[in-house]
Amino acid sequence: MIAFLKGKLVHREPTFVIVDVQGIGYQLQISLQTFSEIKEQENVMLHTHLNIREDAHVLFGFSSIAEKKLFQQLVSVSGVGPSTAIIMLSYMNSNELKSAIVREDAVSLQAIKGIGGKTAQRVIIELKDKLKKESWEETQPAISLGVHNTIRNEALSALLTLGLPKAAAEKSIDTVLKKSGNTITLEDLVKQALKNA
Template sequence: MISYLKGKLVIKEPTHVIIDVNGVGYHVNISLSTFSSIKDQENTLIHTYLHIKDDGHTLFGFSHESEKKMFLNLLSISGVGPSTALMIQSSLSAEELKQAIASEDVKTIQGVKGVGAKTAQRIILELKDKIRKEGLYTEADKISSSSHNTLRSEALSALTTLGINKSAAEKSIDGILKNSGNTITLEELIKLTLKNA
Protein backbone atom coordinates (compact mmCIF):
# COMPACT_ATOMS: atom_id res chain seq x y z
CA MET A 1 0.00 0.00 0.00
CA ILE A 2 1.27 3.48 -0.87
CA SER A 3 0.53 5.60 2.20
CA TYR A 4 1.76 8.94 0.91
CA LEU A 5 3.83 10.54 -1.85
CA LYS A 6 6.31 13.34 -1.26
CA GLY A 7 7.70 15.10 -4.28
CA LYS A 8 7.43 17.80 -6.93
CA LEU A 9 4.05 18.71 -8.39
CA VAL A 10 4.61 18.47 -12.14
CA ILE A 11 0.97 18.87 -13.20
CA LYS A 12 -1.85 20.40 -11.12
CA GLU A 13 -5.40 20.05 -12.42
CA PRO A 14 -8.67 20.35 -10.44
CA THR A 15 -9.24 16.59 -10.80
CA HIS A 16 -5.69 15.17 -10.65
CA VAL A 17 -2.02 15.86 -10.08
CA ILE A 18 1.17 14.24 -11.31
CA ILE A 19 3.83 14.04 -8.61
CA ASP A 20 7.47 13.41 -9.47
CA VAL A 21 9.00 11.23 -6.75
CA ASN A 22 12.69 10.62 -7.53
CA GLY A 23 12.09 10.60 -11.29
CA VAL A 24 8.88 8.54 -11.24
CA GLY A 25 5.64 10.38 -12.12
CA TYR A 26 2.57 9.27 -10.15
CA HIS A 27 -0.90 10.17 -11.49
CA VAL A 28 -3.11 10.88 -8.46
CA ASN A 29 -6.85 11.65 -8.58
CA ILE A 30 -7.81 14.41 -6.13
CA SER A 31 -10.84 16.29 -4.82
CA LEU A 32 -11.39 20.01 -5.24
CA SER A 33 -10.53 20.67 -1.59
CA THR A 34 -7.15 19.00 -2.08
CA PHE A 35 -6.63 20.98 -5.29
CA SER A 36 -7.34 24.24 -3.46
CA SER A 37 -4.89 23.31 -0.68
CA ILE A 38 -1.97 22.45 -2.99
CA LYS A 39 -2.58 24.77 -5.94
CA ASP A 40 0.22 27.21 -5.09
CA GLN A 41 2.75 24.61 -3.94
CA GLU A 42 5.67 23.30 -5.97
CA ASN A 43 6.54 20.43 -3.64
CA THR A 44 4.03 18.58 -1.53
CA LEU A 45 3.18 15.57 0.57
CA ILE A 46 -0.06 13.89 -0.50
CA HIS A 47 -1.72 11.19 1.61
CA THR A 48 -2.79 8.42 -0.78
CA TYR A 49 -5.11 5.49 -1.14
CA LEU A 50 -4.42 2.84 -3.79
CA HIS A 51 -7.62 1.38 -5.24
CA ILE A 52 -7.08 -1.98 -6.93
CA LYS A 53 -9.52 -3.44 -9.45
CA ASP A 54 -9.23 -6.10 -12.17
CA ASP A 55 -8.78 -3.46 -14.87
CA GLY A 56 -6.21 -1.29 -13.10
CA HIS A 57 -4.74 0.42 -10.07
CA THR A 58 -5.80 4.00 -9.26
CA LEU A 59 -4.20 6.36 -6.76
CA PHE A 60 -6.36 8.85 -4.87
CA GLY A 61 -4.69 11.70 -2.99
CA PHE A 62 -5.57 14.02 -0.14
CA SER A 63 -3.85 17.07 1.31
CA HIS A 64 -4.99 16.18 4.85
CA GLU A 65 -5.09 12.83 6.63
CA SER A 66 -8.60 13.72 7.82
CA GLU A 67 -9.84 14.01 4.21
CA LYS A 68 -8.37 10.58 3.44
CA LYS A 69 -10.09 9.19 6.53
CA MET A 70 -13.45 10.54 5.37
CA PHE A 71 -12.83 9.12 1.88
CA LEU A 72 -12.21 5.67 3.40
CA ASN A 73 -15.33 6.05 5.54
CA LEU A 74 -17.37 6.84 2.42
CA LEU A 75 -15.84 3.82 0.61
CA SER A 76 -16.99 1.54 3.44
CA ILE A 77 -20.60 2.25 2.47
CA SER A 78 -22.34 -0.11 0.06
CA GLY A 79 -22.96 1.63 -3.26
CA VAL A 80 -20.21 4.25 -2.81
CA GLY A 81 -17.15 3.70 -4.99
CA PRO A 82 -14.01 5.86 -5.24
CA SER A 83 -15.43 8.10 -7.99
CA THR A 84 -18.62 8.78 -6.01
CA ALA A 85 -16.65 9.42 -2.80
CA LEU A 86 -14.41 11.89 -4.65
CA MET A 87 -17.47 13.56 -6.24
CA ILE A 88 -19.01 13.96 -2.76
CA GLN A 89 -15.80 15.51 -1.42
CA SER A 90 -15.58 17.81 -4.46
CA SER A 91 -19.23 18.92 -4.27
CA LEU A 92 -19.44 19.54 -0.52
CA SER A 93 -16.88 21.29 1.63
CA ALA A 94 -15.48 19.42 4.61
CA GLU A 95 -17.78 21.32 6.96
CA GLU A 96 -20.86 20.95 4.73
CA LEU A 97 -20.39 17.18 4.51
CA LYS A 98 -19.72 16.78 8.21
CA GLN A 99 -22.70 18.99 9.07
CA ALA A 100 -25.01 17.17 6.62
CA ILE A 101 -24.13 13.78 8.11
CA ALA A 102 -24.32 14.96 11.74
CA SER A 103 -27.69 16.70 11.19
CA GLU A 104 -29.03 13.83 9.01
CA ASP A 105 -29.57 16.18 6.05
CA VAL A 106 -30.36 13.69 3.26
CA LYS A 107 -31.24 16.43 0.76
CA THR A 108 -27.78 18.04 0.84
CA ILE A 109 -25.96 14.74 0.27
CA GLN A 110 -28.49 13.69 -2.37
CA GLY A 111 -27.73 16.96 -4.17
CA VAL A 112 -24.36 15.51 -5.24
CA LYS A 113 -24.35 14.19 -8.82
CA GLY A 114 -24.67 10.40 -8.83
CA VAL A 115 -25.90 10.08 -5.23
CA GLY A 116 -29.47 8.84 -4.83
CA ALA A 117 -31.75 9.01 -1.79
CA LYS A 118 -30.93 5.49 -0.59
CA THR A 119 -27.18 6.05 -0.84
CA ALA A 120 -27.48 9.40 0.99
CA GLN A 121 -29.48 7.71 3.76
CA ARG A 122 -26.88 4.91 4.04
CA ILE A 123 -24.05 7.46 4.29
CA ILE A 124 -25.84 9.24 7.15
CA LEU A 125 -26.89 6.05 8.93
CA GLU A 126 -23.42 4.49 8.83
CA LEU A 127 -21.28 7.59 9.44
CA LYS A 128 -23.24 9.85 11.82
CA ASP A 129 -21.87 8.22 14.98
CA LYS A 130 -18.27 8.39 13.69
CA ILE A 131 -18.72 12.06 12.71
CA ARG A 132 -20.14 12.98 16.10
CA LYS A 133 -17.35 11.17 17.99
CA GLU A 134 -14.38 12.53 16.05
CA GLY A 135 -13.53 15.73 14.23
CA LEU A 136 -12.81 14.32 10.77
CA TYR A 137 -11.93 17.59 9.10
CA THR A 138 -10.05 20.83 9.31
CA GLU A 139 -11.38 23.62 7.12
CA ALA A 140 -9.54 23.72 3.79
CA ASP A 141 -7.97 26.97 2.66
CA LYS A 142 -9.86 28.99 0.08
CA ILE A 143 -8.12 29.28 -3.23
CA SER A 144 -7.32 32.66 -4.64
CA SER A 145 -9.48 34.12 -7.38
CA SER A 146 -8.28 33.90 -10.96
CA SER A 147 -9.28 35.78 -14.09
CA HIS A 148 -12.65 34.71 -15.52
CA ASN A 149 -11.19 33.06 -18.64
CA THR A 150 -8.73 30.90 -16.69
CA LEU A 151 -11.38 30.17 -14.07
CA ARG A 152 -13.93 29.24 -16.76
CA SER A 153 -11.57 26.91 -18.66
CA GLU A 154 -10.28 25.19 -15.50
CA ALA A 155 -13.83 24.67 -14.23
CA LEU A 156 -15.00 23.37 -17.61
CA SER A 157 -12.06 20.95 -17.80
CA ALA A 158 -12.78 19.62 -14.29
CA LEU A 159 -16.52 19.25 -14.91
CA THR A 160 -16.15 17.40 -18.21
CA THR A 161 -13.62 15.08 -16.53
CA LEU A 162 -16.24 14.43 -13.83
CA GLY A 163 -18.71 13.41 -16.56
CA ILE A 164 -20.83 16.56 -16.90
CA ASN A 165 -22.11 17.39 -20.41
CA LYS A 166 -19.87 20.13 -21.87
CA SER A 167 -22.60 22.42 -23.24
CA ALA A 168 -24.65 22.13 -20.02
CA ALA A 169 -21.52 22.86 -17.97
CA GLU A 170 -20.63 25.91 -20.11
CA LYS A 171 -24.14 27.34 -19.77
CA SER A 172 -24.16 26.84 -16.00
CA ILE A 173 -20.60 28.23 -15.53
CA ASP A 174 -21.40 31.35 -17.59
CA GLY A 175 -24.57 31.99 -15.57
CA ILE A 176 -22.74 31.61 -12.24
CA LEU A 177 -19.82 33.83 -13.35
CA LYS A 178 -22.24 36.52 -14.54
CA ASN A 179 -23.98 36.61 -11.15
CA SER A 180 -20.87 36.33 -8.95
CA GLY A 181 -18.58 39.00 -10.38
CA ASN A 182 -14.89 38.50 -9.48
CA THR A 183 -15.44 37.08 -6.01
CA ILE A 184 -15.90 33.37 -6.78
CA THR A 185 -13.14 30.76 -6.43
CA LEU A 186 -12.64 27.81 -8.79
CA GLU A 187 -13.76 25.38 -6.09
CA GLU A 188 -16.97 27.34 -5.44
CA LEU A 189 -17.67 27.65 -9.17
CA ILE A 190 -17.36 23.89 -9.71
CA LYS A 191 -19.46 23.11 -6.64
CA LEU A 192 -22.24 25.46 -7.76
CA THR A 193 -22.17 24.03 -11.27
CA LEU A 194 -22.35 20.47 -9.89
CA LYS A 195 -25.37 21.43 -7.80
CA ASN A 196 -27.08 22.98 -10.84
CA ALA A 197 -26.18 20.19 -13.31
Protein backbone atom coordinates in the same frame (compact mmCIF):
# COMPACT_ATOMS: atom_id res chain seq x y z
CA MET B 1 0.50 0.12 0.91
CA ILE B 2 1.57 3.63 -0.14
CA ALA B 3 0.76 5.96 2.77
CA PHE B 4 1.90 9.23 1.19
CA LEU B 5 3.93 10.72 -1.65
CA LYS B 6 6.30 13.64 -1.35
CA GLY B 7 7.69 15.27 -4.46
CA LYS B 8 7.47 17.91 -7.15
CA LEU B 9 4.09 18.77 -8.62
CA VAL B 10 4.72 18.55 -12.37
CA HIS B 11 1.14 18.61 -13.64
CA ARG B 12 -2.08 19.79 -12.02
CA GLU B 13 -5.72 19.74 -13.02
CA PRO B 14 -8.83 20.05 -10.82
CA THR B 15 -9.37 16.25 -10.92
CA PHE B 16 -5.83 14.85 -10.94
CA VAL B 17 -2.16 15.70 -10.41
CA ILE B 18 1.15 14.13 -11.37
CA VAL B 19 3.83 14.14 -8.69
CA ASP B 20 7.48 13.47 -9.55
CA VAL B 21 8.98 11.40 -6.74
CA GLN B 22 12.69 10.97 -7.50
CA GLY B 23 12.15 10.56 -11.23
CA ILE B 24 8.95 8.49 -11.06
CA GLY B 25 5.71 10.26 -11.99
CA TYR B 26 2.70 9.22 -9.92
CA GLN B 27 -0.76 10.19 -11.15
CA LEU B 28 -3.22 10.79 -8.32
CA GLN B 29 -6.96 11.42 -8.51
CA ILE B 30 -7.85 14.35 -6.24
CA SER B 31 -10.88 16.30 -5.01
CA LEU B 32 -11.42 20.01 -5.68
CA GLN B 33 -10.78 20.48 -1.96
CA THR B 34 -7.23 19.11 -2.33
CA PHE B 35 -6.71 20.96 -5.62
CA SER B 36 -7.48 24.32 -3.99
CA GLU B 37 -5.05 23.50 -1.15
CA ILE B 38 -2.09 22.56 -3.37
CA LYS B 39 -2.58 24.45 -6.65
CA GLU B 40 -0.01 27.15 -5.76
CA GLN B 41 2.59 24.72 -4.41
CA GLU B 42 5.63 23.42 -6.26
CA ASN B 43 6.49 20.62 -3.83
CA VAL B 44 3.71 18.64 -2.20
CA MET B 45 3.07 15.86 0.26
CA LEU B 46 -0.15 13.99 -0.45
CA HIS B 47 -1.66 11.30 1.76
CA THR B 48 -2.72 8.44 -0.48
CA HIS B 49 -5.24 5.66 -0.85
CA LEU B 50 -4.64 2.90 -3.41
CA ASN B 51 -7.75 1.41 -4.96
CA ILE B 52 -7.12 -1.91 -6.70
CA ARG B 53 -9.59 -3.03 -9.34
CA GLU B 54 -9.42 -5.83 -11.89
CA ASP B 55 -8.63 -3.42 -14.69
CA ALA B 56 -6.59 -0.74 -12.88
CA HIS B 57 -4.71 0.39 -9.80
CA VAL B 58 -5.91 3.92 -9.00
CA LEU B 59 -4.09 6.17 -6.56
CA PHE B 60 -6.07 8.87 -4.76
CA GLY B 61 -4.33 11.83 -3.12
CA PHE B 62 -5.40 14.09 -0.25
CA SER B 63 -3.91 17.26 1.18
CA SER B 64 -4.85 16.24 4.74
CA ILE B 65 -5.15 13.04 6.75
CA ALA B 66 -8.66 14.16 7.80
CA GLU B 67 -9.84 14.24 4.17
CA LYS B 68 -8.24 10.84 3.48
CA LYS B 69 -9.96 9.38 6.55
CA LEU B 70 -13.35 10.75 5.50
CA PHE B 71 -12.81 9.37 1.97
CA GLN B 72 -12.10 5.91 3.44
CA GLN B 73 -15.19 6.14 5.63
CA LEU B 74 -17.31 7.09 2.60
CA VAL B 75 -16.06 4.18 0.45
CA SER B 76 -16.84 1.79 3.32
CA VAL B 77 -20.53 2.55 2.72
CA SER B 78 -22.26 0.14 0.33
CA GLY B 79 -23.00 1.87 -2.97
CA VAL B 80 -20.30 4.56 -2.57
CA GLY B 81 -17.27 3.90 -4.74
CA PRO B 82 -14.02 5.90 -4.81
CA SER B 83 -15.18 8.10 -7.72
CA THR B 84 -18.42 8.97 -5.91
CA ALA B 85 -16.51 9.71 -2.69
CA ILE B 86 -14.18 12.09 -4.59
CA ILE B 87 -17.21 13.85 -6.11
CA MET B 88 -18.70 14.21 -2.61
CA LEU B 89 -15.44 15.72 -1.30
CA SER B 90 -15.33 18.06 -4.31
CA TYR B 91 -18.90 19.23 -3.83
CA MET B 92 -18.44 20.04 -0.11
CA ASN B 93 -15.33 20.37 2.01
CA SER B 94 -14.73 17.75 4.71
CA ASN B 95 -16.33 19.77 7.50
CA GLU B 96 -19.44 20.62 5.47
CA LEU B 97 -19.83 16.98 4.46
CA LYS B 98 -19.41 15.72 8.03
CA SER B 99 -21.90 18.34 9.20
CA ALA B 100 -24.50 17.28 6.62
CA ILE B 101 -24.14 13.63 7.66
CA VAL B 102 -24.30 14.34 11.40
CA ARG B 103 -27.35 16.62 10.91
CA GLU B 104 -28.98 13.88 8.77
CA ASP B 105 -29.30 16.41 5.94
CA ALA B 106 -30.21 14.00 3.14
CA VAL B 107 -31.33 16.88 0.89
CA SER B 108 -27.81 18.39 0.79
CA LEU B 109 -26.29 14.96 0.11
CA GLN B 110 -28.75 14.29 -2.72
CA ALA B 111 -27.75 17.56 -4.35
CA ILE B 112 -24.40 15.88 -5.10
CA LYS B 113 -24.20 14.33 -8.57
CA GLY B 114 -24.63 10.55 -8.36
CA ILE B 115 -26.13 10.49 -4.85
CA GLY B 116 -29.73 9.32 -4.76
CA GLY B 117 -32.08 9.09 -1.82
CA LYS B 118 -31.13 5.54 -0.83
CA THR B 119 -27.39 6.22 -0.95
CA ALA B 120 -27.79 9.44 1.05
CA GLN B 121 -29.72 7.53 3.74
CA ARG B 122 -27.12 4.74 3.81
CA VAL B 123 -24.28 7.25 4.24
CA ILE B 124 -26.16 8.94 7.10
CA ILE B 125 -27.09 5.66 8.83
CA GLU B 126 -23.60 4.13 8.56
CA LEU B 127 -21.46 7.21 9.32
CA LYS B 128 -23.51 9.53 11.53
CA ASP B 129 -22.56 7.98 14.87
CA LYS B 130 -18.89 7.52 13.92
CA LEU B 131 -18.59 11.16 12.86
CA LYS B 132 -20.45 12.42 15.94
CA LYS B 133 -18.03 10.49 18.15
CA GLU B 134 -15.02 11.84 16.24
CA SER B 135 -16.15 15.47 16.31
CA TRP B 136 -16.82 15.12 20.05
CA GLU B 137 -13.30 13.79 20.61
CA GLU B 138 -11.60 16.35 18.36
CA THR B 139 -13.21 19.56 19.57
CA GLN B 140 -13.15 21.70 22.67
CA PRO B 141 -16.45 21.87 24.59
CA ALA B 142 -18.08 24.94 23.04
CA ILE B 143 -17.09 24.65 19.40
CA SER B 144 -18.42 21.68 17.43
CA LEU B 145 -16.88 20.60 14.14
CA GLY B 146 -19.98 20.57 12.00
CA VAL B 147 -22.52 23.37 12.17
CA HIS B 148 -20.15 25.84 13.80
CA ASN B 149 -17.44 25.36 11.25
CA THR B 150 -19.47 26.41 8.21
CA ILE B 151 -20.78 29.56 9.89
CA ARG B 152 -17.31 30.22 11.38
CA ASN B 153 -15.64 30.02 7.95
CA GLU B 154 -18.24 32.30 6.37
CA ALA B 155 -17.88 34.84 9.18
CA LEU B 156 -14.09 34.69 8.96
CA SER B 157 -14.24 35.30 5.21
CA ALA B 158 -16.51 38.31 5.77
CA LEU B 159 -14.23 39.80 8.45
CA LEU B 160 -11.11 39.33 6.31
CA THR B 161 -12.89 41.07 3.42
CA LEU B 162 -13.64 43.94 5.81
CA GLY B 163 -9.90 44.23 6.48
CA LEU B 164 -9.48 42.59 9.90
CA PRO B 165 -6.24 40.66 10.53
CA LYS B 166 -6.85 36.89 10.43
CA ALA B 167 -5.65 36.17 14.00
CA ALA B 168 -7.84 38.91 15.50
CA ALA B 169 -10.85 37.86 13.41
CA GLU B 170 -10.53 34.19 14.45
CA LYS B 171 -10.15 35.07 18.13
CA SER B 172 -13.16 37.37 18.02
CA ILE B 173 -15.36 34.82 16.20
CA ASP B 174 -14.43 32.04 18.65
CA THR B 175 -15.24 34.29 21.62
CA VAL B 176 -18.70 35.08 20.22
CA LEU B 177 -19.37 31.41 19.36
CA LYS B 178 -18.47 30.25 22.88
CA LYS B 179 -20.98 32.72 24.34
CA SER B 180 -23.79 32.07 21.87
CA GLY B 181 -23.71 28.29 21.29
CA ASN B 182 -25.58 27.09 18.17
CA THR B 183 -28.24 29.80 18.19
CA ILE B 184 -26.44 32.66 16.42
CA THR B 185 -27.03 33.69 12.79
CA LEU B 186 -24.16 34.51 10.44
CA GLU B 187 -25.17 38.19 10.34
CA ASP B 188 -25.19 38.49 14.14
CA LEU B 189 -21.91 36.60 14.42
CA VAL B 190 -20.19 39.03 12.03
CA LYS B 191 -21.68 42.08 13.81
CA GLN B 192 -20.70 40.86 17.29
CA ALA B 193 -17.25 39.74 16.14
CA LEU B 194 -16.67 43.21 14.63
CA LYS B 195 -17.56 44.81 17.97
CA ASN B 196 -15.22 42.47 19.86
CA ALA B 197 -12.27 42.82 17.47
